[in-house]
Amino acid sequence: MRISNFFKLLVCILVPLGVGGIAGMATANGIDSWYITLVKPSFNPPNSVFAPVWTFLYLLMGVSFYMVIQTARGQQLFRAYLVFGGQLLLNFIWSFLFFYFQEIGWALVEIVLLWLSIIGMIVFFHGINKTAAYLQIPYLCWVSFATFLNFTLYQLN
Numbered sequence: 001m002r003i004s005n006f007f008k009l010l011v012c013i014l015v016p017l018g019v020g021g022i023a024g025m026a027t028a029n030g031i032d033s034w035y036i037t038l039v040k041p042s043f044n045p046p047n048s049v050f051a052p053v054w055t056f057l058y059l060l061m062g063v064s065f066y067m068v069i070q071t072a073r074g075q076q077l078f079r080a081y082l083v084f085g086g087q088l089l090l091n092f093i094w095s096f097l098f099f100y101f102q103e104i105g106w107a108l109v110e111i112v113l114l115w116l117s118i119i120g121m122i123v124f125f126h127g128i129n130k131t132a133a134y135l136q137i138p139y140l141c142w143v144s145f146a147t148f149l150n151f152t153l154y155q156l157n
Contacts, residue, residue: 008069013062019088020058023095024051030099039156044149057139061088067132068125076128083124087117104154111147118143 031047065084072080090113098107118140126133 005070009063009066012066012069013059016058016061016065016088017055019092020054023092024054026095026100030102034102035099038153041149041152041156053142057142060135060138064125064132064135067129067135071129071132079124080128083117083121087114087121090114090117098150104150104157108147108150108154111143111150115140115143115147 027050061084065080068080068084069077090110094107094110094114097103097110118136122133122136122140125136
């Protein structure tokens with residue numbers, strides 16, 4: 001791997017990890033105060049599960065995006081940045097809506113938009129690099145679960 005490609009891969013991985021780290025700060029404050037007071041469903045995972053899962057998903061996002069930008073050109077490359085950046089922004093916003101502002105209902109609306117944006121990203125990536133698209137499937141599965149969990153928390157609280 002050339003140095004320039006290694007640098008691109010590193011940036012592609014560090015950007016989602018950095019976004020997740022910043023969002024994690026909002027999450028940490030909410031978990032230690034407000035979140036512990038919520039009524040939770042029996043399938044709510046322990047808090048210790050979330051950080052490793054999200055770290056793994058952010059790594060997959062970065063590798064997937066790297067694969068796409070290595071292949072895409074011109075307008076397709078520009079759209080790849082928009083699609084990836086858009087879903088990452090929605091991912092970021094959810095943590096603040098849910099944990100910082102404690103808006104379970106608005107977080108539910110937003111996570112549905114995130115879920116739709118992930119599907120759009122997978123479809124778009126599939127036209128460029130099928131492996132990159134498939135690497136996003138665990139992310140879609142986790143956000144599907146998180147959407148159901150968010151919905152259940154909304155109902156219970």
